[in-house]
Amino acid sequence: MSAQSDLSGPRLLTVLYADVHGYTGLVERDEAGTVARLARSLRLIRRLTGDYGGSVVNTAGDGLVAVFESVHQALHFALEMQQELSQDAAWTGGAEPIAYRIGISIGEVFAGDDGVYGHSVNLAARIQSFAAPGGVCITEAVYRLVRGHPDLILRSLGRKRLRNMTAPVEIYAVGLASAAAGPRAIPAAPPPAAGTLALPDASLAVLPLENLSGDPNDLHLCRGLAADLITSLSRFRHLMVIARHSAFLAAAEVASLREIGRRLGVRYLLAGSFRRVDSRIRITADLIEAETENTLWSERYDGAMAGILDIQDDIAATTAARVALRIEAAERRRLAEQTHPALYAYGLVLRGLELDFRFRPEANLHARRLFEQAQELDPLYGRSYAAMSRTFNVEWRYNWSSDPQAALDRALDLAKRAVECDGFDARGFSEMGLAHLYKKQHAEATSAYEHALALNPNDADLLAYTGDCLAYVRQGERAVRLIRRAMRLNPYHPDAYLWFLGDAYFHMGEYAEAIEALSRMRDGSEAHRLLAASHALLGQMDEARHHAREVMRVHPNFTIAHWRKVPPLQHPEDLELYVDALRMAGLR
Template identity: 40%
Template structure:
């Protein structure tokens, strides 16, 4: 859509407004496959969107082909409509075949625009259009100008994607992805404004980041294989104490960025970068892998594996072994033994686990359910598959954490059962112990929780999320200083850490009465609405009651059903004084 055409004779006015641009994903393909059906379906859908737009105090300025351009009085209305647009499209798609579903990507920007009788124009309109171009399907990408207006008003998840160089826009635009499920966004890895890579110290031990392997082949759906293999290599390497291994979240942040190994290594401040590719056919798989010394930009090891797909477990072991050997780390024999994971007896069970991994890290209710189904399928095919049992426990823990199920208590009990089963099947896999630690904590069985996390970290000392979860258990058990050291380690292993790490750190600081540190920590969260309780309580404890009450009012707007009594009962504190200390701060703030 050309949004720059103006008439020299038009009367022109300038106005501050929020612009939304939305476009259909794969429109040309849809039209080529079924032109008449696509045309009629899109026409009906756009009619619904125009009616909805008016309800958000906006108007669709132009519809051309597969795109809509809309103008709103406020950034808040524009973002709310962007989320509603995807909901309407999803509902519309329920009756359509998977290959014929109409999905949008959307961009929103706020600024001064030019208005005449032919429409709206100017650089700020173009920025919204360019944000749409880089957006993921069924997502809304917004500029920092929009984020600043909505972050404390709308209870959505906001993932900072960094400054983006948009086509034909001179200066990079700081960009955020909006997620309707705020709970999941608190667990997703993200950049943070003002946190450059050069603040990271280079570890004393050999350090490595495994970048996401590329998926080469005709079928894009095979990307889950490349993702899963990358996951497994990271997991295998992270078990070695003598290696420093960047966490999955931070490694996968580079998935869509065509970045030389040296630049990625500089951002993560590691010495070595491993990368590769995967190509699969019906019966064979070809994996290429290399390890680059970023300080010299020299490939110190490279290999191509062209094997039967049944040999995938041997390939995994070889790739891991070669990376370890190439970094010249002295590995003790018992550590090598720990690296070897129990392979399933059924290759399709392994495939189901890899597909589950593809969904679980998206942290949405729907993806968590899909992951759960894949893990159940893996266990049905191989009832002795410990990894599948641990992963299933994780999905149930997530269901409990965010009330993504009708019976959260039952989900927690099931999570306990599957974690125990995973440990019985493979007592050398850290994942089962980690899930067990989480269940014990929220059952308020503190000693058992700490012992489980200690065992997990002994088996996998480089698991960043495990360090963060362990820190949360320690803080709730009264050992806040130790909790802070584990959070700091988690943040170094996972530089693009999720908001959840900051929440855990803020909780430890609050217990220690370090209220200024709580405020500084919570203000770094990309989802400020999720830190408002802790923020309000800290300001109240500092005597800044008016500010605390303002934050409490914002909290009430996005959490109208919040119950202080229920919150106090859910907190898994070992010490009653810690619970009362938090409740006291919230009461002072007006909760």
């Protein structure tokens, strides 16, 4: 049989060619370290390619070829891959980072046992050499297909002559318009009016660290360190700490420290800066009285990246003490007994958590790959299992899984593993509670959430999700109290808090209050079911039928037969009341 007959095709595909910049020099200077970093990056890229809709068809030495059905998926993957690898540089302990150059073309290709062939493959391989290290170049054909995308910056590099090709080819460099903006934020609630919130003595907001490194790829570190400080400080029972989402949004919207304090309703602000040069870091921390903008305590920490977690611990403990907080014996024991993960594993988890805020299936899978790598590096790092458990809970919640029950089972197994590794981290118990709840194991769910709250009583999301759980087991009054406290700790709270509140009121029989809460959601598309049922039970049938029509507009495949399986209500009669109300509104 001839070689030609072994080929299939041609097929119109997008071809991505990636090659490591300066690989020979890297190997010459550090052969063992470079090969290890290359293998790690290739392993991650192979896993991610499928998550973004492509497949790796060939790897040779320091390069790889992947194909995609969609040019948009290929470019999306390329940009995410480059951002991922550029963030990796902060965690390599001073070693030279691996930087790929990527070329993307589109055209007909032939497939064989050992790869793909054709002019488009050669074109992608040639144009990648014009990309900057960590950059992406595309052909004119790709440019025509993506040029209208608002998030892309496309810059012509001119017409270039390529080796063994007769005609010059125009090449474009691609960048993201929002490369430094970070993850997409959850829509924010309107900020509370200044001066309307009481200021508890021990109330604090942690602002994102200012990035003084000059490298936008360190932004994930600045946000991640601040978020971890919030988690550490919210464990102190007598300290009210504003949630990450609200603190970061207020800092982005308002320049004055006094106004930030007023908007968030706190007495103190913890601000600071981060600077990294290779593996050396400098972190400053300032505890500020918001109303006067006076600095009460300031400290500068110089050290290596390897000591970053010890610096976090010291900032958290000193801040708590300076706010005149009584540190309880249990918290002192937790601080003394905690162990720190491998530094690179910690970096992988921080990068994965950044992706959590995008709420897109490919970002969820991308985060999961990072958590998998963290577990491979440090099998006892409990937080990596809790974070990975969340990806399966999110997959179930947003109906991204082809096997929803398996997703919940996996979420529960990972949460249990997280708790085994670190019994002091509330995140594992929280994910365990969510998985148990939607498996309708109510006693186990409430027990897990109560344990999580005992460990971290001031985590806004945990309070809201615990309230959601309690609403399903006829503990509505406490559910409302917890959800309202979550809103106080997270003034720019997401719509989910209002949905939880409306759900709690509905199952308490307070339908007018449910309607009021649900009507405040910025995106009310998921509120129509509860609104239809609430109006129906109040006898307001015109409104009930309106929301029933909206349910069918948003979810054309909605059926009561399917929906009755979803709410994890403990008592069957509560479910029947809900279902009957939906029928009264006109849903079937």
